[in-house]
Amino acid sequence: MRNLSAMKAQIISIGNELLIGDTVNTNASWLGEFLTGMGFTVTKIYTISDELEDIKKTITQSMSESDLVICTGGLGPTHDDMTKKAVAELFEVGYKLDEKTLNYIKALFKERNIPFSSSNKSQAEVPENAEVVFNKAGTAPGMWFHEEKYLAVLPGVPYEMKYLMKKKLAAKIREAFGKTGYVYSHYIKTAGIGESTLSDNILGDLSRYFQNGVSLAYLPAPGGVTLRLNAAGKTQEEAKGYLEDLSEIICQKAGRYIYGEGKKYSISEAVGELLQEKGWKIAVAESCTGGHISNAFTDVAGSSKYFEGGIISYANSVKSEQLGVSQNDLDTVGAVSKEIALQMAKGVAEKLGTEIGISTTGIAGPGGGTKEKPVGTVWMGFYQKDREHFAIKALFTKDRLINKERTKMVLLETVRRVLKGIETMPYDLKKEQA
Secondary structure (H helix, E strand, C coil), X not given: CCCHHXXXXXXXXXXXXXXXXXXXXXXXXXXXHHHHXXXXXXXXXXXXXXXXHHHHHHHHHHHHHCCEEEEECCCCCCCCCCHHHHHHHHHCCCEEECHHHHHHHHHHHHHCCCCCCHHHHHCXXXXXXXXXXXXXXXXXXXXXXXXXXXXXEECCCHHHHHHHHHHHHHHHHHHHHCCCCEEEEEEEEEECCCHHHHHHHHHCCCHHHCCCCCEEEEEEECCEEEEEEEEEECCHHHHHHHCHHHHHHHHHHHHHHEEEECCCCCHHHHHHHHHHHHXXXXXXXXXXXXXXXXXXXXXXXXXXXXXXXXEECCCHHHHHHHHCCCHHHXXXXXXXXXXXXXXXXXXXXXXXXXXXXXXXXXXXXXXXXXXXXXXXXXXXXXXXXXXXEEEEEEECCCCHHHHHHHHHHHHHHHHHHHHHCCCCCHHHCCCEEC
């Protein structure tokens, strides 16, 4: 096995659409994770234009600095797709026709009743020194080069790129680099605590656990912090084993803030599992979040077992007519208030017949704020008959979408803590009882 830390990879994403923001570069993040999992250290990610000389220059630079380069984009049949031409000029070779690819494209076009043209034929032409990586997920083949260093040139369409990496190139990479080893990543999800507080006051100095390639990264997001634990080993199990002590101490110290583990595990899943354990259902009354929390619940398969429904009571008339909110309170204290949040939570639980009701009402922004209630002011309500009925107030940012996301995270974390019997609220916010 090669020295894991010595194996370096770089990623090149090609396309003007990436630079001007028409297309989000998801390929680079996916490839970074994939290559890291194979044991490579990804040292650079380039995003460049479709200009011929830019592509040649960047590939040359990248191959001089790393052992493996993955290049995506610019393999289509139109005039602005310059990657193949750039590679051929860089290696000073001509083109060859790959008959397997050509026959596949012709058959595909015939099946779809699409006329076949010369530009489509050109997709089956590749640089003479390329090893063709057949692409049954699309019409542009992948290409694999070994000219002192290794270079993979792949389509920019995400599902085509992923297919070729997983099904074809992973094996070639392992063959080229021997047993590359594994980097194992473990994710611990926390909510209701800031990054600095979690690091300084809760976890403290964990450096004594950073051996055998073990590392810890803090990944903050609105409403929570994800902890990414990495380790390298000869096998995935060995790498995973190196993380056991670090994972254990983090869970011991930060247990009440941790809602789950796994990169894609969500706070709504955590709440849903707790509701199912108790056999309870929940309903949501949303104003400033506009259905964002209901959407989070229904993103989870099987959520109908515990999520009864929601009422988006954006207008005051909906609050009063559908949730039974007092019109007098709306007129006197206003919709963004403790009183209204409490009534909304109770009203939706009673209307939909659930054990728990939760609510949101606030000023998401960027306008609408006052001195008494600035933009970012949000009240959240919680109701469970004969058990709990309270509201919490938060002051978030001036960004509308961030405020919606943070409200969702704080309220769902509030529900999780109540169901777990944890008295403290997210970010030490105070319960204000009915």
